[in-house]
Amino acid sequence: MPRWHLLRVLLLTTVASSTLAGCxxxxxxxxxxxxxxxxxxxxxxxxxxxxxxxVLGAPDSMAxxxxxxxxxxxxxxxxxSRVNFGWLAKPWSPVDPDLIMSRSGFGADAYxxxxxxxxxxxxxxxxxxxxxxLFTPYPF
Amino acid sequence: xxxxxxLLAVLILTLNACAxxxxxxxxxxxxxxxxxxxxxxxxxxxxxxxxxxxxxxxxLNGRDLFQxxxxxxxxxxxxxxxxxxxxxSVKSDDLFVLINREGTAEEVIASKRTEGLEFRFxxxxx
Numbered sequence: 588m589p590r591w592h593l594l595r596v597l598l599l600t601t602v603a604s605s606t607l608a609g610c611x612x613x614x615x616x617x618x619x620x621x622x623x624x625x626x627x628x629x630x631x632x633x634x635x636x637x638x639x640x641x642v643l644g645a646p647d648s649m650a651x652x653x654x655x656x657x658x659x660x661x662x663x664x665x666x667x668s669r670v671n672f673g674w675l676a677k678p679w680s681p682v683d684p685d686l687i688m689s690r691s692g693f694g695a696d697a698y699x700x701x702x703x704x705x706x707x708x709x710x711x712x713x714x715x716x717x718x719x720x721l722f723t724p725y726p727f
Numbered sequence: 728x729x730x731x732x733x734l735l736a737v738l739i740l741t742l743n744a745c746a747x748x749x750x751x752x753x754x755x756x757x758x759x760x761x762x763x764x765x766x767x768x769x770x771x772x773x774x775x776x777x778x779x780x781x782x783x784x785x786x787l788n789g790r791d792l793f794q795x796x797x798x799x800x801x802x803x804x805x806x807x808x809x810x811x812x813x814x815x816s817v818k819s820d821d822l823f824v825l826i827n828r829e830g831t832a833e834e835v836i837a838s839k840r841t842e843g844l845e846f847r848f849x850x851x852x853x
Contacts (some may be wrong), residue, residue: 609810610809610810610811611811612810612813612851613812613813613850614813614815614850616817618817618840640838644838645822645836646821647819649785651786651787651788666850704788722850
């Protein structure tokens with residue numbers, strides 16, 4: 588490979604990196620976020636709690652309900668992104684300038700089941716079923 | 728191949744630091760302790776002797792529900808000079824033991840999700 592080509596690759600990579608100046612991308616997940624596909628096997632009036640536990644694991648909480656027992660699976664999918672455009676001016680500025688844009692999105696949700704006295708699922712639903720949050724630092 | 732090598736070299740040159748952190752909440756729920764609880768046989772006192780006091784006690788249609796849990800959090804960060812990637816993964820182990828009115832275990836619900844928990848820094852994808 589000619590030397591100038593290597594330099595060009597390095598230059599392009601550096602320029603590309605510079606456009607990402609001061610970027611932070613972070614994500615927090617608590618338990619496995621459930622989707623309708625994950626719970627498609629559950630049939631009200633037929634599936635038992637034991638079947639659900641075999642596939643999804645133990646729930647996060649259980650509580651007494653009028654019809655039997657409420658079982659809740661909670662999960663969180665949070666995303667955070669931040670860009671500091673002040674980094675672009677750092678090499679030429681005597682001060683440390685900041686121009687920060689950031690945004691976070693919390694995809695907090697829960698999946699609730701109601702079991703009868705025989706541990707058969709009689710109702711099931713997502714609490715919020717929020718859309719998947721995006722990595723988008725633009726806050727406006 | 729050389730381009731890949733050059734890009735790898737740039738990545739290494741811009742690599743500022745890596746960070747790994749971990750946090751846990753609660754005692755480990757041992758599989759043998761969970762398996763030792765037999766429905767209709769194990770008594771309330773034996774459950775308490777084996778697992779200790781539960782983290783929560785709930786009333787479920789006149790029966791006691793003992794809840795034990797443990798949380799494990801793993802944080803991985805790749806800190807480059809210009810861009811940082813971080814990911815926090817939290818999973819829980821949960822055990823529910825339903826004690827009937829006769830004082831024996833009626834139902835045992837347990838799962839250990841933390842065993843497959845890994846350190847990850849890449850925030851994209853699943």
